[in-house]
Amino acid sequence: MTRKNVWVAGLTTPVMIALLLMFAGSPSVKANDQPSAANAEVKIDNFSFGPQTLTVAVGTTVTWTNRDDIPHTVVSADGVFKSQVRDTDEKFAYTFTKAGTYPYYCTIHPKMTGKVVVQ
Ligand SMILES: [Cu+2]
Numbered sequence: 001m002t003r004k005n006v007w008v009a010g011l012t013t014p015v016m017i018a019l020l021l022m023f024a025g026s027p028s029v030k031a032n033d034q035p036s037a038a039n040a041e042v043k044i045d046n047f048s049f050g051p052q053t054l055t056v057a058v059g060t061t062v063t064w065t066n067r068d069d070i071p072h073t074v075v076s077a078d079g080v081f082k083s084q085v086r087d088t089d090e091k092f093a094y095t096f097t098k099a100g101t102y103p104y105y106c107t108i109h110p111k112m113t114g115k116v117v118v119q
Pocket of ligand 1: 106112
């Protein structure tokens, strides 16, 4: 080894170790900061969806929870998603992977409507 190579090797090894430690420590932090793992909630209560219009980012999982003491459904007007009948405290979740406006309603009570806007 020349003098120069020894110097480079001596400098590089601690840098490599530091980088390896940074990468080794990062996955748990990244998992928590994942923007694509966003969640949003809609509550169904007193024959209405709240918020009636929900705006979310692409990749967001929206969970509807029936807080009413009456069964409801969450059905996309355009056939994009369709829940089964959700009884009290039952949930339905859908992940929106494309931007757009998604109107939906309850098939048991068609006057119950809501909208998810995905940006
Ligand atoms: Cu309903």
